[in-house]
Amino acid sequence: MRIKVILKEAKNKAFKRDHYHQLAGMIYNMIRKSNPEFSSWLHEKGFMDGNKKFKFFCFSRLIAPRNHYEYIGENKELILFKTDQVSLYISSPVEEFLTNLIEFFLAEDYVKLGDHTLKVDSARALTTPDFGDKTVFKAITPIVLSKRVEGYNTPFYIRAYQSPDEFDEYLTKNAKEKWKIFTGQENADISLQVDRTYLEKKGKRTSCKINLSPNQTIIGSVVPVIAIGDSEIIRFLYDVGIGQKNSLGMGMVELAGYKY
Numbered sequence: 001m002r003i004k005v006i007l008k009e010a011k012n013k014a015f016k017r018d019h020y021h022q023l024a025g026m027i028y029n030m031i032r033k034s035n036p037e038f039s040s041w042l043h044e045k046g047f048m049d050g051n052k053k054f055k056f057f058c059f060s061r062l063i064a065p066r067n068h069y070e071y072i073g074e075n076k077e078l079i080l081f082k083t084d085q086v087s088l089y090i091s092s093p094v095e096e097f098l099t100n101l102i103e104f105f106l107a108e109d110y111v112k113l114g115d116h117t118l119k120v121d122s123a124r125a126l127t128t129p130d131f132g133d134k135t136v137f138k139a140i141t142p143i144v145l146s147k148r149v150e151g152y153n154t155p156f157y158i159r160a161y162q163s164p165d166e167f168d169e170y171l172t173k174n175a176k177e178k179w180k181i182f183t184g185q186e187n188a189d190i191s192l193q194v195d196r197t198y199l200e201k202k203g204k205r206t207s208c209k210i211n212l213s214p215n216q217t218i219i220g221s222v223v224p225v226i227a228i229g230d231s232e233i234i235r236f237l238y239d240v241g242i243g244q245k246n247s248l249g250m251g252m253v254e255l256a257g258y259k260y
Contacts, residue, residue, distance in 0.1 A: 002128070003090050006122045008118065011081060018061075019062065024248050035096075042253050052177075055246070064087070092239055104126070139207075145157070145221075161223075174242070174244060176188040192228075194221075195225065207220075241253065
């Protein structure tokens with residue numbers, strides 16, 4: 001399930017260009033105000049598989065028409081909105097998560113994001129698309145995949161344009177793992193593949209750095225992905241996001257051709 005939130009009073013307010021960490025904090029605060037017990041469980045435990053924890057939600061950045069914002073600052077590290085209204089999309093396969101968010105929006109008029117306050121204009125559930133056994137997704141936010149490499153203390157980020165076969169492998173493995181944890185079902189019928197034609201056309205331009213915090217920079221890929229398999233699993237991935245770090249906003253997808 002996916003909800004669209006309209007926020008107002010954004011004009012002439014500047015936020016970090018990569019404001020995903022701030023949005024994640026805002027969402028946790030909303031859940032905490034609505035249901036402290038659920039918020040504590042989600043933040044501290046969530047859905048677990050050994051040492052891995054999954055939150056099973058995803059979200060977009062703040063979205064405005066292209067000519068209604070600009071990047072400012074010495075390194076273009078801030079985004080300044082020139083419009084009063086921005087949109088935020090939040091999705092999850094966990095009904096209780098979205099129910100708590102809706103309850104927050106019904107009760108509160110404002111949200112705090114970074115150093116600014118935004119007015120809640122509306123929040124509504126969107127109709128979930130009908131999925132078949134093959135769907136082409138476009139990335140609304142960067143898709144992040146990493147692996148551990150012997151001799152290195154930090155993760156190695158897999159770039160789609162450099163290693164498309166490996167990217168497909170890790171992306172599919174991640175999808176199957178999330179489905180198993182959420183449903184208990186193994187051997188998920190799902191395969192994810194990067195659109196090779198798009199990669200050949202765009203190449204290195206599909207890769208981007210995301211500065212989550214002063215001490216954390218990650219690398220993602222903004223590429224179309226072809227999902228083949230069980231339509232129920234494809235719908236799950238639409239709700240939860242693909243790749244890693246979904247609860248920090250990474251890997252939100254939409255049907256190719258649909259414009260936000």
